[in-house]
Amino acid sequence: MNNRQKELLRILLLQVEGVLQIKELSEKLDCAEKTVRNDLDKIEEFLLNYDSGSLIRKPGLGISIQIDKGERSKILQSLFSNEPKTNEERLIEIAYQLLTSNKPITLQHLSHQYYVPKATIKKDIETIAKWLGRFDLELVSKQRLGNVVQGTELQKRNALAHLSGIIPFTSSEKNVVLDLFLPYEIMTVKNGLEMMQRKFSIAFGEGALDSLVVHALIMIKRIRQREPIYVQAAEKEQAQERIEFQYATWFFEQLESVFSLAFPEEEKVYFTWHLISSKRMGTERDYTVTNEDEVTSIVDTLVAKISKLTLYQFDADGLLKNGLIFHLHSVINRVKFGFPITNPLLSNIKKMYPYMFNMVILAFEEIKKMYRLEIPEDEVAYIVLHFQASIERMENRKESKVKALIVCHMGIGMSRLLEAKIEQQYKNIEIVACIGKSDISSYLSVHQIDFIISTVPLESEGKENVIISPLFSQEDKKKLSQFVNMIEQKGPKEADYQLFSTFMLEELVCFCVQKDHRYEIVEMLATLLYKKGYVTKEFIHSAVNRERKSSTAIGGGIAIPHGNPQLIHKSAIAIALLKEPLEWENERVSIVFMLAISKEHQIDIRKVIGKIASLSENPLLIEELSRTKDYQTFLQLLEK
Incomplete structure (x- = not known):
């Protein structure tokens, strides 16, 4: 043709x-x-x-x-296309055009540019409009003129820096934003930042450095388009007193001749904010944290609150505290200067660590009131990893050991020999004490153990026990190994079932529920708990607000909404089985567990959420559970 x-x-x-x-x-x-x-x-x-x-x-x-x-x-x-575009590339390029154009852009223009029907472009525009809302930007359609983005210059630049966020599963190996700039521009900015690091003996992490490159390129683009950033006089004065302002000034001096641009003071301040907010390599000793007192206070409060909520001894983990001070310094500055981040791991972190994620969200709700500091869930997810790492350090120190008490009739010498033999042979057993038979009752009244190893027959002491010889023969070793395996396999399964049945009641399970929005489900279950006397009326508002803060979907068709534990009279779990799966932000949910478990049962709530999380990994069971229409069948399936 x-x-x-x-x-x-x-x-x-x-x-x-x-x-x-x-x-x-x-x-x-x-x-x-x-x-x-x-x-x-x-x-x-x-x-x-x-x-x-x-x-x-x-x-x-x-x-x-x-x-x-x-x-x-x-x-x-x-x-018609010299370089055919994928749907994702087209979406990103259209968003970029809308964010950098001073004039409205019509559907017809975009349709001709990308050789696709206007209906396809219209769907792209709807997707972009929804994504722009994350940055408080509005995409306005003006009749006969076209589409234009409305918002501040700071909001537009933030959106431009996070263009890849339009596509949920963009490959982390490719920076789609950099593809929108010329190779020489990218190389010039990268070289300038590397020279700046060498000159001032500072080092930014690889991710932070890539982010600085993107922000610098966007800034250059907007200066050329005569779209300046607005900075208040007081903010300018504060930034100019920072050492990072000297870094920014030197950096722009290297770029001026190459790009033939004069960089205004406001732009230097803007980039100074980014330097302050970027995470550097090394430890907190490598550079001064200007707001150290405030950061330390927030970290102390956060650690104390989560220790109280979870009953983990986080306050004894110095490595956790140091890491949080270093991390939160950047987080607080990003929030202060209005530089939101997107966390590609957010969804996975919420699914892998639902308990800890919810505890950190709850702690920050209280910190928000105390420090007037609101941390978005993308940042919260990274902080969760600090606490989860601390838990794993603690668990590794414990090596998941079971606690055993030795009861021996042969005296202290034989008792200690038996203790040494057992701990040498069994790394998963911790001998907590060696006592005589007559001391068992008084010891158990003040100490928790998993079982008793005895050299003499025992009456019922309310604890599992195994009888072995003081000489600990090969037959005794085999006997003890079988006993420990039985304890480890038997205990958790019984405990899990008893735990669920402790908090579940028929009056709190709703079948074939049909609502239009997840907030309605949360409000319905919270109201049910209130009417049955399990929570205060304020719990309803608390639970809905918690859901607004961050989706409680954990994958696998399950959501676990909850409210403030301080508003609970008596621990309980309310459940909604949905007639049809409901959109729960980025998930589809069939079963909703409303958790109303008080602070006194925080050890139990860890186990409950762990049990629910394991259910989410069994889609066939979730499907079967969601189709049940009576309480007994539901319980039987859970038990199975």
Whole structure:
């Protein structure tokens, strides 16, 4: 086909609805109507290569092409695009154009630019509008003019820096934002930042350095477009007193000649904020934390609150505290200067560590009131990893040991020998004490153990026990090994079932629930708990607010909403089995467990959430549970 015939095909393919008359087509192509008819014959022949494609000629009405959506887009892109764009690339480029354009952009313009129907562009615009809301930006459609983004310059720059966030599963190996700039621009900025690090003996992490490159490139782009950042006089004075302002000033001096730009003071302040907010390599000793007192106070409060909520001794972990001070310094500055981040691990962290994620969210709700500091969930997820690492350090120190008491009738010497033999042979057993038979009752009244190893028969002491000889023969070793295996396998399973049944009641399980929004489900279950006397009325508002703060979906069709433990009279779990899966932010949920477990049962809530999380890994069971319509069947399935 010649260029005129290709243009005719393009016009017809973009006309998804309705028909075009021969006269109208001849005017668009600036040729005779007879020429159009001849060209249509050529197009009709071309469409024979596509199963769903055909040229429709309606005498007296007009011309159209009938073809499915996929083949329509394929033809448009293959014929007219020098570099065919994927859907993701098109989405990112359109968002970039909207954010950097001073004038409205029409659907027709974008349709012609990317050779796709206006309906496809309209869907792209809807996706972009929703994503822009994360940065408090609004995409406004002006009749006959087009689409334009409304918001502050700071908000637009933040959105530009996070363009990859439009595509949820963008490969981490490719920085889509950098693809929008010229190679020499990227290289110049990278070299300038590397020289700055060497000159001032500072080092930014790889991720932080990539972020600084992106922000610098966006800043250069916006200066060229005469779109300045606004900085208040007081903010400018504070920034100019920082050592990072000297770094920024030197950095821009290196760029001025290359880009033929003069960088205003406001832009230097803006980049200073980014330098302050970026995480550096090394430890907190490598540089001064200006707001150290405030950060330390927040960390102390956070650690104390989560220690109280979870009953873990986080306050004894110095490594945790140091790491949090170092990390929160950057977090607080990002929040202060309005530089939101996106955490690609957010969804996975919420699913892997639902208990700790919810505890950190709850602790920050109280910190928000005390320090007027609101930490977004993307930042919270990274902080969760600090606490989870601390737990793993503590668990590794404990080596998951079971606690055993030795009762020996042969005296202290034989008792200690037996203790040494057992601890040498069994790394998972911790001998807490060696006592005589007469001391058992008094010892157990003040100490917790898992079982008793005895050299003499025992009456019932309320604890499992195994009888071995003081000499600890090969037969005794085999006997003890079998006993320990039985304890480890038996205990948790019984405890898990008893734990669930402790907090679940038939009056708190709702079947075939149908609501339009997740907030309605949360409010319904919280209200049920209130009416049954398990929580205060304020718990309802607390639970809904918690859900607004961050989705409580943990994957696998399950959500675990909850409220402030201080508002609970008596621990309980309310459950909703949904008639149809409901959109729960980025998940689809079928079963909702409303957790109302008080502070006194924090050890239990860890086990409960762990049990629920294990359910989420069994989609067939979730499907079966969600279809149940009576309490006993539901319990039996959970027990199974």
